[in-house]
Amino acid sequence: MNRFDVIIVGAGITGLASAYHLKKMNEKLKIAILDKKPAYCQGNTAKSAAAFRNLFSSDVNRKITQSTIEFYRHVQNDLKIDLGMHFNGYLFLGDRKFIDNPTFKGFVEEGIASYVSEQTLISAGFRTKLSEEEISVMNLSNIEGGLLGLNCGILAPEKICEFYGNELGKMGVEFYFGTEVKAPSLQPVTPLNYPGEPFVWQKTVLSTIETNRGEFSASDFIFCTDVWTSDILDSTGIDGHTRGKKRQVFQISGPEVETVMGTGLIEGQNVMTLTILPSHEIVLRPDPESHSIWVTIADDYNRNFSTTEDPQPERDFYEKSLFPILTAYFPQLKNSKVSSMWAGYYAYNTIDKTHYVFRDKNIIVATGSSGSGIMKADAIGRVVASLQGGIDKTVLFGDLVIDTSDLGIHKRKVKEEEMVI
Template sequence: MVSKVVIVGGGVIGSAIAYFLRASDATVEVTVLERDPTYARASSALSAASIRQQFSTALSVQMSLYGIEFLRTIGERLAVEGNTPSIDLHEGGYLFLATPASEAILSENHALQTSLGAQIEYLPREALQAKFPWLHTGDLVAGTHGLSGEGWFDGYGLVQALRKKAQALGARFLATDATGVVRSGRRVQQVRTAAGDTLACDVMVNAAGPWARPIAQMLGIELPVFARRRSVFNVSSPAQLAACPLVVDPSGVYFRPEGKTYICGTSPSADHDPDDLPLDEVDYALFDDVIWPTLAHRVPQFEALRIEHAWSGYYEYNVLDQNAIIGYHPELENCVFANGFSGHGLQQGPATGRGVAELILHGRYESLDLSPLGFARVLEGRPLVERNVV
């Protein structure tokens, strides 16, 4: 029987796990170690905070279908003493665009998504041009557009709402970091903290986001998850784009409205994407060389752009297959990993929190089987490849 759980990392994943544990079983003592309660450098607060069902793997689609259900009902789920949280959810949809080279993948993904219940429409070029007349479609053949269940929200607000609800349910959050473990054979017995505490545990959870790798190394485990910097740019433009969704260009450049402005970004090329770059160094060259020319090509009105603000956050990037690693490690009986979400953590946080809580409390997944994301595929070199990484 599990009575004490220590979670390392109090971002969206760690806070969601804490919430679901306490909501499911109030007898379990839950302690969350979060070294920065301001979340100033947390991926949860620095990301573009979006949710979509347009993935290429069934499990990712299913996780985000539950994610949107959770976000839509966050007010009733996470209210504390009559105070109802709001995350300003805007279901503006995603629009993935395809050239002839990527049309087959777009079509395959669309068939998978709709078979699982996602409301995604397939738009041939003529329909795409009619629906989004501001879009340059000359080099496109089609696009897929989310009619509901996709959009963007306040990521920082979600983390705070999960944290406050977990605390209201009895979870304890400590502003410190894990510095070591006491391990006996196949079990972790205690977690040591930078504050000098030694916390006994029946289960330890690694939910440390971009900093999960050194936590795993304390356990003698090699985790293929690295901190990869992603820069986000807030730009102003005289462009008037009616009913603008979050648009993903075939190049990987994305943009979406943010009030009267727009935010945009892209992943750098593999040879310009090292680990652990400092967050205070925004990649302006990426904007000048890649993002702006792409935006101006795809939306001619974007030839006139001005950066208003820019920042960087980390992806906890799983180099094996850009999918999360969730579950117990075969060599450790009582250590759960929830890492490597590669930019999908906010939207997959609710499903992960629910699933990990079920695994800890019941020894199995009961709502949605997350076992394909388990550690076994890492050890066997068997990637579960996600083709729609944004």
């Protein structure tokens, strides 16, 4: 029997950050992390477009991204551990109405973003005026300006996971890979050893889980299982509140791509600014190491909710849906080629599109990252640790504070997030 104080199911970035902050808070905790994959960060963390921003419409999302970004910056700059972070900015493009929206104005007033003129964008190589046909057939808008997020950019999730993973090794956290947790049932706190237990009048907790590698017991269980949370927890009657939707990334390369890679708008940065095209929110994410661009989109309609083990990318989707829009704004990409592609899942909180971190009995759940789990992971790990330790206020990196219950179910304090991309 493997017995621990805390068992974390899921060795993605959320599980690792949670274990790290649990140990920082209480070094005596005996912690195990279980994952069905052969190593850490092989789930959606490995499929991410790996970008970060502190531009969110809800206060809590601004705080948890700001603090996580600053923590990663601290690791890279002060601890000298390369996390592949580039502060190359986030550029939202659109027509006048879009750029002048009140949320963007607020970012500029706060000093976390600045406006970019159409003229600057033309000089950077953007085609800002489209043909009438492109506008009417594909529902595109002209580019009349941009909003540039200043404390935003790209990073390497595998390096962040390696940082947490190495620290956890030193702290004595045990990893069990290739360990699939089966849908558990709650067990009686005081077993009577009578067939059919637990009865509805018995107090129940989760004390033991079954896996393909035997049973594991713990005082507390933490499920950082992202899009698979409901698959595991449904049998307990606890709702995971999250649904999965496939999201794809298409890597394009070639000499034409390298010309677009030059469009860096942040002073002192030689990496292309991550760019969000108008109308359909197609994201162009530079990958400086491979001299390529990753193209992705959060397409909502006619994209069903699902959670298979290994979602597949669809080349046809790229060619028919993304390529025509891409080449309307960047005609120079007409001969670019898809050199690689992959797909993962967004774990959507379909109500306010922000994480859920809550406790029910001795089970803590951290899920619902809604497409921004890398850029929030350190803060989420701290909230998990507070919840496990019974601490009401969570102090985030940089001394930002949120109520631990803000991301919970019963005392939730989150406005619906408008900026999910």
